[in-house]
Amino acid sequence: MTRIRIVLVAGARPNFMKVAPLLDAMGERPWADPYIIHTGQHYDEAMSRAFFHDLGIPEPDVNLDVGSGSHAWQTGEIMKRIEPVFIEQEPDLLIVVGDVNSTMAATITAVKLGIKVAHVEAGLRSFDRQMPEEINRQVTDAIADYLFTTEPSANENLAREGVSPDRVFHTGNVMIDSLVRQMDRASASSVLTRLGLAPRSYALLTLHRPSNVDSESSFRAIFSALHQLQKKLPIIFPTHPRTLQRIQELGMDHVLQELGGHSSWHNLGSDVDSSRGDDQGLFFQEPLGYHDFLKLTMESRLVLTDSGGIQEETTYLGIPCITLRENTERPITLTMGTNVLAGKDPEKIIHESELVLAGQVGEAAVPELWDGKAAERILDVIARLFHLEP
């Protein structure tokens, strides 16, 4: 029978939950011959291998071990190292996911070699070119062949950019596929017990966008809001290595102390239980694995984040989400879901948090096709495009 070689590229943490369901769906289709490239954009155990383990992703066929650098350096290095792999493997199709540097670098290289490219999670736009991801999204979508979208705004954006509708497929959200599949295992996670937390008693925070953490004034503004909020409930903060590095570079350890932050990563359980006057605490935590983080999200009172994917996960789970950004490329999480934008204005962050704590949250619903079957639909489309039996 005809088999097609499909190369999947994953490089950074938010890619891994998107490739896992695609690989599962390929496993059920005898015509699909997958090959996994890890670019090595993320390389720490907690940022990469932990996710392969939790999500049951096979060892990559090759790891390009690129590591960290400036945008140009990292993008160029991925292109240089991935090109010989594409030439050797002669894939029929490259699948890229999301909007990280690895996504764009792999796409440019493949298209120049005449390899067909499918972009999963295409068409999202924040209309903010300060965000490196926005540039990655625009470049990738402009040159990829097949564009798979998660929400109607993405189809509208692509139509406005002149993309022919026969290249665009609204198939749903593969990140939600992973969430649906892993829900039982996440529910069984012991993370709350390990951290000494009761359900709905804490806020969960993630923060790593350059626009928030690269300048001391932005950082200070956000942390002054967190300082007020932590008087009402403890804030759990699994800290991205980039953010931790910025705290150290900016010499902000003292700022955190002033603001009531407790920058120890350990003994969280005993810390939460101990009395500290008005302060509940802001608890730094090492980055968590997929199941532990999902469990913490599911059981939280509210989530504060500048991540893209977490806006979608909280919408699916019905957990209130306050996004510490001025814009979102995922507007359906605002119109249908649980998300509100608060930027980095302390008053707005506190106001939105107080509304949630007072139980004043609007009706929310799960967007269409966020049902755990997006990868299946994507593979069905690919079968049709390549004239294969689905």
Ligand code: UD1
């Ligand atoms: C990248 C993505 C971003 C995504 C985020 C999720 C781009 C442009 N950005 O941002 O869209 O939301 O991943 O995590 O692709 N570092 C480590 N260990 C690691 C990886 C990174 O210590 O395993 C540190 C390094 O100091 C590095 C810094 O984090 O310089 C930034 O890493 P990088 O991959 O450049 O960007 P992220 O901020 O992780």
